Amino acid sequence: MNPPAYSALCATFTRLYRYQHLGAMVGWDQATMMPPGGNTARGAALAELDVLVHRTLTDPMLATLLQVADDEALDDTQRACLREMRRDWVQASALPARLVEAKSLAGSRCEHAWRTQRPQNDWQGFLANFHDVVKYAREEARALSQTSGLPPYDALLDKYEPGTGSATLDVMFGDLKTWLPGLIRKVREKQTEEPLVLAGGPFSIESQRALGVAIMELLGFDFSAGRLDVSTHPFCGGVAEDVRVTTRYSENDFLRSLMSIIHETGHARYEQGLPRETLHLPLGRARSMGIHESQSLSFEMQIARSPAFLALIAPTLRKHLGAQEAFEPEHLARLCTRVRPGLIRVESDELTYPAHIMLRFEIERALIDGDIDAADIPALWDEKMMAYLGLDTCGNFQDGCLQDIHWPTGTFGYFPSYTLGAMYAAQYFACIRRAHPGLDAGLAAGDLSPIFDWLNENIWRQASRWETVQLLQRATGEVLNPGHFRRHLQTRYL
Amino acid sequence: MNPPAYSALCATFTRLYRYQHLGAMVGWDQATMMPPGGNTARGAALAELDVLVHRTLTDPMLATLLQVADDEALDDTQRACLREMRRDWVQASALPARLVEAKSLAGSRCEHAWRTQRPQNDWQGFLANFHDVVKYAREEARALSQTSGLPPYDALLDKYEPGTGSATLDVMFGDLKTWLPGLIRKVREKQTEEPLVLAGGPFSIESQRALGVAIMELLGFDFSAGRLDVSTHPFCGGVAEDVRVTTRYSENDFLRSLMSIIHETGHARYEQGLPRETLHLPLGRARSMGIHESQSLSFEMQIARSPAFLALIAPTLRKHLGAQEAFEPEHLARLCTRVRPGLIRVESDELTYPAHIMLRFEIERALIDGDIDAADIPALWDEKMMAYLGLDTCGNFQDGCLQDIHWPTGTFGYFPSYTLGAMYAAQYFACIRRAHPGLDAGLAAGDLSPIFDWLNENIWRQASRWETVQLLQRATGEVLNPGHFRRHLQTRYL
Numbered sequence: 001m002n003p004p005a006y007s008a009l010c011a012t013f014t015r016l017y018r019y020q021h022l023g024a025m026v027g028w029d030q031a032t033m034m035p036p037g038g039n040t041a042r043g044a045a046l047a048e049l050d051v052l053v054h055r056t057l058t059d060p061m062l063a064t065l066l067q068v069a070d071d072e073a074l075d076d077t078q079r080a081c082l083r084e085m086r087r088d089w090v091q092a093s094a095l096p097a098r099l100v101e102a103k104s105l106a107g108s109r110c111e112h113a114w115r116t117q118r119p120q121n122d123w124q125g126f127l128a129n130f131h132d133v134v135k136y137a138r139e140e141a142r143a144l145s146q147t148s149g150l151p152p153y154d155a156l157l158d159k160y161e162p163g164t165g166s167a168t169l170d171v172m173f174g175d176l177k178t179w180l181p182g183l184i185r186k187v188r189e190k191q192t193e194e195p196l197v198l199a200g201g202p203f204s205i206e207s208q209r210a211l212g213v214a215i216m217e218l219l220g221f222d223f224s225a226g227r228l229d230v231s232t233h234p235f236c237g238g239v240a241e242d243v244r245v246t247t248r249y250s251e252n253d254f255l256r257s258l259m260s261i262i263h264e265t266g267h268a269r270y271e272q273g274l275p276r277e278t279l280h281l282p283l284g285r286a287r288s289m290g291i292h293e294s295q296s297l298s299f300e301m302q303i304a305r306s307p308a309f310l311a312l313i314a315p316t317l318r319k320h321l322g323a324q325e326a327f328e329p330e331h332l333a334r335l336c337t338r339v340r341p342g343l344i345r346v347e348s349d350e351l352t353y354p355a356h357i358m359l360r361f362e363i364e365r366a367l368i369d370g371d372i373d374a375a376d377i378p379a380l381w382d383e384k385m386m387a388y389l390g391l392d393t394c395g396n397f398q399d400g401c402l403q404d405i406h407w408p409t410g411t412f413g414y415f416p417s418y419t420l421g422a423m424y425a426a427q428y429f430a431c432i433r434r435a436h437p438g439l440d441a442g443l444a445a446g447d448l449s450p451i452f453d454w455l456n457e458n459i460w461r462q463a464s465r466w467e468t469v470q471l472l473q474r475a476t477g478e479v480l481n482p483g484h485f486r487r488h489l490q491t492r493y494l
Numbered sequence: 495m496n497p498p499a500y501s502a503l504c505a506t507f508t509r510l511y512r513y514q515h516l517g518a519m520v521g522w523d524q525a526t527m528m529p530p531g532g533n534t535a536r537g538a539a540l541a542e543l544d545v546l547v548h549r550t551l552t553d554p555m556l557a558t559l560l561q562v563a564d565d566e567a568l569d570d571t572q573r574a575c576l577r578e579m580r581r582d583w584v585q586a587s588a589l590p591a592r593l594v595e596a597k598s599l600a601g602s603r604c605e606h607a608w609r610t611q612r613p614q615n616d617w618q619g620f621l622a623n624f625h626d627v628v629k630y631a632r633e634e635a636r637a638l639s640q641t642s643g644l645p646p647y648d649a650l651l652d653k654y655e656p657g658t659g660s661a662t663l664d665v666m667f668g669d670l671k672t673w674l675p676g677l678i679r680k681v682r683e684k685q686t687e688e689p690l691v692l693a694g695g696p697f698s699i700e701s702q703r704a705l706g707v708a709i710m711e712l713l714g715f716d717f718s719a720g721r722l723d724v725s726t727h728p729f730c731g732g733v734a735e736d737v738r739v740t741t742r743y744s745e746n747d748f749l750r751s752l753m754s755i756i757h758e759t760g761h762a763r764y765e766q767g768l769p770r771e772t773l774h775l776p777l778g779r780a781r782s783m784g785i786h787e788s789q790s791l792s793f794e795m796q797i798a799r800s801p802a803f804l805a806l807i808a809p810t811l812r813k814h815l816g817a818q819e820a821f822e823p824e825h826l827a828r829l830c831t832r833v834r835p836g837l838i839r840v841e842s843d844e845l846t847y848p849a850h851i852m853l854r855f856e857i858e859r860a861l862i863d864g865d866i867d868a869a870d871i872p873a874l875w876d877e878k879m880m881a882y883l884g885l886d887t888c889g890n891f892q893d894g895c896l897q898d899i900h901w902p903t904g905t906f907g908y909f910p911s912y913t914l915g916a917m918y919a920a921q922y923f924a925c926i927r928r929a930h931p932g933l934d935a936g937l938a939a940g941d942l943s944p945i946f947d948w949l950n951e952n953i954w955r956q957a958s959r960w961e962t963v964q965l966l967q968r969a970t971g972e973v974l975n976p977g978h979f980r981r982h983l984q985t986r987y988l
Contacts, residue, residue, distance in 0.1 A: 019542065021538075033527075035717065041773075223529065225530075
């Protein structure tokens with residue numbers, strides 16, 4: 001028997017979990033299935049749901065229950081659950097209901113228009129909606145900052161990776177800046193000598209989809225509790241009991257959809273691996289978005305771009321896409337580790353990816369802090385793309401600052417999760433490799449169990465039992481150590 | 495400016511409309527997209543939503559507002575809206591929250607299991623879940639009966655066609671019984687002399703889908719605000735701003751999917767034709783399920799099975815399915831009006847359809863009244879199928895009492911809407927034909943506007959402005975007159 005106040009909290013958070021189920025599924029539908037005419041009503045319905053969740057969390061009775069439960073005799077697990085409940089309550093009660101609804105509506109409107117504005121390269125049209133999105137994000141950051149005492153942008157970061165502030169990110173990116181540009185240069189010089197065998201398309205959507213499904217099955221995705229569909233921007237949505245992976249296909253580039261599917265399958269296995277018995281409580285959900293990205297990047301970078309895995313799946317590629325010289329394991333490995341600075345974050349290689357994140361981190365922090373306005377973004381983008389990757393993006397908004405779904409939906413503070421995730425993942429695999437010296441030989445022979453067992457035991461099953469820093473320390477024996485990421489890149493690329 | 499209490503009611507009902515949006519979309523997903531593993535969580539989320547809607551409607555403040563608004567200076571339209579708000583309130587406040595949730599969960603569980611039990615002909619397995627569904631439906635009927643003063647089964651009927659009780663249905667079906675069996679016999683004798691040219695399949699799903707889309711476009715379906723998908727049981731779901739039509743395909747029978755698509759398109763046009771400015775209020779929704787079925791049957795029976803329409807679409811059939819003798823208009827017309835008693839309601843012809851409804855009406859009334867138990871259904875089904883249609887269904891549950899989605903989901907009192915709809919539709923078309931003597935010639939030439947204009951003006955645009963009996967009277971100049979249905983059948987089939 002749970003103590004009474006804690007029990008009452010569990011009942012309320014179970015109700016919230018069910019409300020969020022509705023939002024997650026309807027959000028998935030909005031991105032994958034919904035015809036354009038449905039968007040206004042959809043936006044209103046989702047905003048109403050946000051208000052409902054907010055109202056439920058800010059009910060004065062909940063505050064009382066949290067206080068009472070704090071003095072109840074709780075075991076460690078219950079106390080961890082209470083900590084996560086309190087986190088939700090703190091974040092909700094910092095925001096007025098009016099702001100929650102206005103922010104939801106503005107994001108929904110801006111994102112929907114962005115879908116057509118992006119292909120039309122229509123920055124000015126986008127800006128008209130985006131002003132409101134920024135306005136509400138700043139209000140949110142200020143309100144969260146007042147409650148938490150964190151600087152405004154850090155208060156947003158805290159939503160996605162609790163405990164990691166911009167000071168940590170400054171150190172991390174500051175360190176990256178000292179060695180990454182040099183590494184990229186060295187690798188590119190080395191790679192000019194390595195001939196690349198390109199795969200000749202077109203590859204039909206159906207065959208790419210069949211390949212994606214086969215690889216998802218190899219990676220342990222449970223199709224009896226999930227789906228694979230198409231959306232403009234690949235994502236992993238739905239709920240833990242029904243995980244919705246999406247991708248997009250290009251007939252000329254099978255690798256793009258394949259790698260995005262593998263990436264999202266990493267997110268999906270995390271959700272499918274969360275312990276079923278506590279899913280309905282904050283204790284049972286994924287730890288953070290940084291940890292979430294560490295799962296997708298474990299799959300996409302650590303596993304999928306390794307020569308062993310590429311050797312394993314080469315026959316599957318030939319089966320679905322036809323036999324080609326490019327599908328020989330050594331050519332695949334070169335293709336998948338080719339370093340080439342490009343405009344698009346989600347298509348970028350492992351080495352240049354952090355530069356894309358650094359750029360976004362710097363811009364969005366300045367935007368939230370009010371140091372720049374939305375209209376200043378393109379110029380800043382151009383300047384940083386030139387500085388970090390030597391690329392000219394002037395006037396090319398659709399492959400520049402309009403490329404991501406995050407900002408149109410009002411999601412600021414999320415981007416750093418990608419680089420944190422890449423670093424966590426490198427740290428996991430250093431650990432796994434120490435325990436399993438024969439990892440790659442096993443992988444090439446189809447044995448993924450050491451990896452899945454480790455992730456399941458150390459990450460998936462732990463859900464939100466620990467704070468991120470504890471989770472990482474318990475799993476790997478140390479706090480975040482960017483050295484693993486650097487060593488991983490040097491080993492793979494030099 | 496609306497008066498204050500009425501304004502407050504509008505705000506609450508707008509909120510309810512948005513909650514129902516979530517339920518409608520997630521319900522559509524459950525039937526079309528959801529993998530089986532997602533069902534338990536989905537059922538819990540939908541039940542939670544039912545509880546939320548119920549709680550919102552039974553908030554004591556709402557009762558007070560309804561009372562105060564009644565004394566406010568409202569115009570006729572506002573008063574009609576208030577009448578519909580009160581209807582929702584009466585139906586919700588009759589039921590305890592516990593029952594609402596239990597009923598929702600039981601229906602969700604039973605329907606989901608039914609999807610696999612039906613193909614397996616597993617009546618006993620079905621019965622295990624169905625007992626609870628019946629139990630809660632009886633509780634609901636009793637509770638609604640106590641509030642409304644109607645007999646229990648009539649209280650359920652009233653949800654779908656307010657104002658029409660089982661006494662009316664007894665008269666209607668009593669009348670049908672006097673002439674329909676004789677008419678069926680006569681028509682079948684006449685048709686034995688008419689050779690039938692059958693269409694030779696298989697017809698690929700893709701070509702059938704393309705045909706369906708083309709016919710939906712011809713019938714004015716707005717694809718920018720709706721979709722066509724696949725489900726086990728065809729339905730028209732979603733919301734008025736985003737209408738989701740479903741069908742199912744059989745490679746050997748193009749007519750089945752085509753006619754089901756046309757049927758659902760009738761429902762869809764009603765939703766798409768509801769006035770946009772009042773969609774969020776009870777005033778703005780479809781009048782009743784009887785009127786809804788009158789739209790689907792106007793499309794499927796009055797329009798689509800007419801020789802003129804079949805002549806119009808014959809070239810479209812040839813385009814998508816290839817040229818065949820069977821696609822000559824006169825052969826199509828014979829195929830679409832062929833009378834042949836069959837086991838499946840949704841595949842039955844216009845003449846034998848009412849017998850399927852009569853059977854269900856009699857069984858479900860006895861079930862709700864407690865005169866029979868769920869376990870008695872198959873024997874009664876067999877007996878009535880033999881009596882009304884001369885067909886043996888012993889032991890064939892999947893094509894017998896397991897064939898429909900209504901009972902598994904706890905939907906009792908809905909079936910009569912189909913026959914009411916058929917009668918309303920015949921009455922509309924008698925009226926339209928009087929005003930447009932050249933209707934069929936126009937139809938054959940592709941001019942559907944007299945029909946759509948009439949339906950739009952008299953039904954769609956009226957939404958819930960009037961009670962059903964007034965709506966019908968204003969539209970056609972008389973109350974329900976089954977003579978039109980009889981004359982329609984005699985004209986078409988003799």
